[in-house]
Every structure is written in C-alpha cells, then in structure tokens.
Amino acid sequence: MTQPVSPVAQGPIRWLPLDDLDRLLDALRADGRTIVGPVVSDDAIVLDEIASAGDLPAGRGAEAGPGRYRLTDRGDAKRFDHAVGPMSPKRWTFPPRAPIRVARRTGAGVRFASADARPAPLALIGVRACELAALGIQDHVLLDGQAIDGDYRARRAATFVVAVECATPTSTCFCTSMGTGPEVRSGFDVALTELDEGYVVRTGSPAGSALIDSLDLPVADPSALDAAAAVVAGARAAMGTPLDMTNAHAGLAAAPEHPGWAAVAERCLGCTNCTLVCPTCFCTSVVQKSDLDGTTSTEERTWDSCFTDGFAKVAGGSFRPHGTDRYRQWLTHKFSSWWDQFGSSGCVGCGRCIAWCPVGIDVREELAVIAGVGPVPMPQLRTIALAAPASAPATASAPATASAPAPALGGYVTVHVDGMTRETADTVTLHLRTTDRRLLGGRPGQFVMAALPALSAAPISISRFRRDGLDLTIRAAGPATRALTGLERGETLGLRGPLGRGWPVEEMTGRDVVIVAGGIGLAPLRPLIDICLAARDTIGTVRLYLGTRTPADRLFVSEVGALVAGGQMDVRETVDRAGPDWLGRVGIVTQLFDRATWDGRNAVAFICGPERMMQATSEVLFGRGIDLDRTWVTLERNMSCGVGLCGHCQLGRFFVCKDGPVFSLAELGPAFTMEGL
C-alpha cells in the first residue's frame, strides 16, 4: 500500500497517541503561540482559540449540502473527523479588520505612517489540504506582486500550521476536482492523520521537525501508515468522480453574455456569504476611523465583497449595477480571470460557498450550465501552484522573503502646496512641491492616491510634472476632493505613487499624434501634451481635440489659448452646449474630426474622457485609419488601494490600477464596450 509520504516531509514519520495531543499543543504554547483550532459554537464547527485538546470537537462530525450544514454525532473519540465549517484560516491570517496606516495632523502639516503589524505568534491546528492550497493562493496574491500586504506578511510569518488529513468529506467538497486535495502535500509544518488510537505525524518544515523532535515520539509502525493511507484514499473515493475543470477558464471567459448569468442572479440574494466564507477571496476596502477633532485617524483594511452595490462604484454610478454583473464577476474571477492574473484557479474546492449560500446555489452546477464543465473523469489531477519560498523559511507557512514593498507604493509622502489655480467653479489645480524622486519620476498618465487625515484617499491623475514638484487637477465632488480643493498655500497632504501604467510615450516617435480629451479628461493628457511640445522634432503632426460640457467648464484656458496661438499643434475645441455669447464650436467632440480628411494610418491616438465618449471617439478614429493597437485610453474604475490588492478595480482579467489605467483598445478587447463587466 502506498504510504502517504509528502515530497516535502522531513524526518521519519512518527506516532502520537490520541491522549497525548496536549503534549503537541503544550509544546506550541511553550513556543509562545496562541493556538487556534476547531471548536463547536452556534451549532457549527468554527475556529477559535483553544486551551487544550479537550476543546476540540471530539466525536462530532459535519454534513453539508447546498444551503445546508448540520453537526452530527459519531460517537467516537476522533477530534478532526469533520468537514470544514464556515471559518477558514483566512479569518486569522487575513482578518476581517486590520489597521494599515495612521495619519496625524499638526497645524498645517500632515504625516502618514504604517500601522505597526506585530501579530502574536499563532498555531493553526486542523488545517485541511484545501485550506493549505487557499493559504498558498493568498500568499501569491498578497505577497508575490509588485506591492505587498504588510499585515498579511507579518501574520503569515508568525503562523505555524498543523495540518490534518481529511477523513470524511461532505457532499459540498470538491477538492479532487480542483487538484488541491484531499492529500496534504505541502505548505504545512506538521501534518497529522487521525486514527482511532492516535495520530500519524509527518513534518514539513525545519520548524515542524524541531517541534516534533522535542516531543521524542516513537516512529509510526507500518500498520499505522497503511491505515493512514486508507484514510486519505477513503476521503478521495467518497468525493466520487472529479469534475473536469479544463474548460472552466476559457469557457467562462467566452460566456459573458450566457443566459445562465441572469438565471443564477435571479436566485442570488447578493448576501455576500460566499465571498466571506471563501478562503481565497481577498477583496477589501479601506475605512477611516478618526478621533473627534480629526487630528489622528487610522486607516483600516476591511473585508469587502464584489456582491455589494458599492463595490464597483465610481463618480456617477456603479460599473456593475445589476446582480447579474456581480455574480458573473465573482464566478468568472474565481474560475477564469484568476488564471490570467495569478496563474491558478481562485477556487480550492472547499465547498463553503455552496453550503453557506442561503439559497443553495452550487457553483459546480453553474459551471456546468455556463462553462460546460461536466463530470468527466480526469486522467491526471492538476495541482495548484503553492507559493514557493525563495529560501528555506522558519516555518512552512512563512511567506516568501520577497523584497520589501517599495516605499512609495506602500507609504505616503508628505508634499507641500505651493500654489493653487482655480480652473472652474469646482475644479482646482494644486501646484505641489516635493523632492521625492519617485513622485518626480512618474510618467504621463500615472496617478497618485492623495490623502488627508480622516478622509478617504482619492485617486488623482498627475496633470503636470515639474522639476521641483507636480500638479494635481482635482474636481470637488465628495468630502475628500472638497477638502483637497480647499487646501491653501503652505498646507500639506499625503501622496502615494506614482501608480499604474501611464501613456506609452515612446509610441509617438515618428508618428502623427491625435489627442482627444473630454471634460476633466484633459488633466491626465496634459503631461503628454507637454512632451509633445518638448519632443516636437521627433513626432509628426499633433492634433488636439477638446470637448467640455459648457464654456465655463473648460480647463487650462490660457494654456490652451497659447497652444492655439503657438501653432505647434492643431488645436480644436468644442462644448456640448452654450449660450449665445459663445462664438466657438458647439457639438460633441467627435464632430471635430468626423469629417476630417487627414489619414490616420501613421498616427497614434490618446483619449481620456467618459467611457461612452471614448467609445464614440475611437470608432471615428478607427474610421480614419487608427488601429486598435494604436488607440490608447485611460479608464476610470473604483481604485481604492492603487496597487492591485483590494480587488475593486477589476475589469475582466485586468486590475485597472496596476495593469492600467492606460490600455490600448487591442488589449482591452470586448472589455472596453461590455456593460457591467
């Protein structure tokens, strides 16, 4: 019989008698660790702090189905023979609320500092294979990218993982379909297989080996190893034929308009349960907690859900206004775009979303309907790529020793207001002074998060780079932007950035350039115009088309006047409506070039404005010969963290904040025009 030997097991496989489990727990406690394991509470098996093995749910099992979860009595002494409950280790490694920054105001000055993440050492007992895979997935999302979640990194480094092999899966379990279980393979410090009389003990890390060595346990005898192998084999068999998930990725990506979305959205209550019980869902929001006089505020990272109405909210509305849009986003992200973003599925097959859905929506059935996933036997199981530590960690669960987050990505730089220019009744350009090299080295089209204590940070495009600072052009629309536009000379604010991918300036070399701006969309294009002027010799004809709502809403009026007079580029302006005093052009911005005779086959276009305006513009430009790969737009989405960690700005496979906000239409494909994506 095959022994359940993990490829990463270290040292001999040992035996821990049932009654001696407290020796293991005591050793962990002696190591200064808080111990968290399964306990019965509110008719469910949840995770909580435990004082001894006596707190564990001996003799209790769990049985689940779509929208159903019940505890069962087995009448034996086993402590871990139950399917997963609603809580996963995420509750401890990525808690629902965590402070991330503190902002302080002293007179006209503001300062920002990272919250001190020093979590207490933790031991998680009873972690299942699916949950280990989920930890690996969250490690990859939160630690392997350009930006790192510092709180998560600290918590993972402080976590010791005692895994337990699953013995009795329930009907909602499908880890074999996702290639994550039931065998515990990696990502643990110690792994137990529970038998009637005791535990077969494997170690998976130096820290795990050191702990088990200190207990001086006997080597497990061959019959125990056989019995342990039978436990896992039994669990695998109990789950039946795995689903063939091969088509999930492509099938979902190809089915954004499948009628199945509307059908499932009819049933979905939008309660967010599935995302809250999911061990990999990582989307968060930031809330501000301020003291009463506003001098000190704490930014707290809180779990959020793509099922909430406000999740995709931006100025003027939500990009996913319907339940259909939101269900599609969740399922497509989990099983399809997660592959594009992170190289794996976002689902580990734990089945929590099925059991804890109040109306019993079963993702396996939805995948079958929408993506054609069916119960076809898989010859070979795929495995989820767990985050591989760059060097041997102290514990298996310690995250990769990835490079520290770049300061400007993670922290705010305090900058000074040197002056203000009122552009319109509600729009102000702040002239900011800073010596921060990262901010000064930004690219046209990039943005910053601009923050004042006690207010939400606002994503603002950089509207000019200067040697000693930069300009931000801000429209007062909410509390934060009102406060920013009210800043006076000498006051300070916090900037985090520059963020995102800017305009591909190099595309202009040797080409004609068409720039189309709608409304405040001129602000992120202004640094590009500056470059056109500076590099006039290396680029062809430059055409600048500007549209605004009314004459009173025009931005940078004297600068645009100078551009017209300067003759270095062809500048045309129009407004959507005007009174009789306005003698300039009236009509939508496309009217400026829809009957033009110039040839766009050697031109590159840069467009910024409301999405509908950019669509109309790009259609006309395409007719002029500007192909989709030479048409660049900048998108607005709900950008909250700015570094691809909070999940709010997703558009199909893209995180708009870090993959964009500038995209070519060729890159965006149908995502550019599809409603509710």
Place this chain on the structure above:
Amino acid sequence: MSRDTGIDAALASGWFGAGLPDATRARLAALAELTSVATGAVVLREGAEVDSFGVVVDGRLAIRLAVPGRTAVTVLTVEPGDCIGWSALVPPHRATSTVIATEPTTVVTFDGPALRTAIDADPVLAAAVLWRVLEAVSRRLTATRTQLLDLFARADQEPW
C-alpha cells in the same frame, strides 16, 4: 472662372459635394448660388418656412433653440462641408431651429422649391442629394443622443 465653375469647386471642396459624380455636381452647381452671410445674420428662424437649402463653404453658423425664460441655447455649430436648411427638402418645410452666423460665412444656396422640383424630375440627382442629407441628419441625430447623455456632468456625490 464661370459662375457655375466657382460653385462647383466650392461644392467639391467639402464633405457634401466631394464624392459626387462630376455631372451631378455640375447639375447641382447650376441650380445654386454663392451667398455671403455676415456675422450675426439670421439664416433660418425656428418655426418659419424654409425656402432654401445650403452647403457651408466657409465660416461657422450656430444652430440655436429658444427656451422661454432662458437665453437661447446653441446646440450645434455647422462648419464647412455640412449643410443647413434640410427642412427645405422635408415637409412641412419649417425650420426646426434658428441658424445664425457667428463668423463671416459663405454658403452654396439652393432655392428650396426649385431643388425639390429638380429632385422629383431626376432620380440620379435625388439619389445623390437625399443620401447625403440623410447622412447629415443621421449624424446630427447620433450626436444629439450623445449630447443628451450629458457625459461631462458631475455626479451629485462621488465616493471620495
């Protein structure tokens, strides 16, 4: 340069006349005259009978709607190549807006009844002219729909 040749060249210089067969354009030129419009001159008045159709050659005209209790609103400006007075071809031949020159403007002007008679008698001419008028009106309809969305309006309250 003869009168007709000058008008033919003016028509050929812009969108409306550029793609027409030479013979058709010459036929149109024979029906038209070049009109100079001074800044501030009202070419069409909303509600009034339209007795001429024009193709703008030079300058700019504003299409305005009167709103009682408010000043007139300019909803569109018309530039070289585009046309004005399409109501001259479409019953009930009444202007849907007021058109006023905001710059010194030159227009190739057709007498409405004469153009209608010519179109009724000549299917080739009808096809050339009416397709273009339809395209111009369609473009205005599309543009007006986009304007209706008021895309640049600020939201009542933004999240930040």
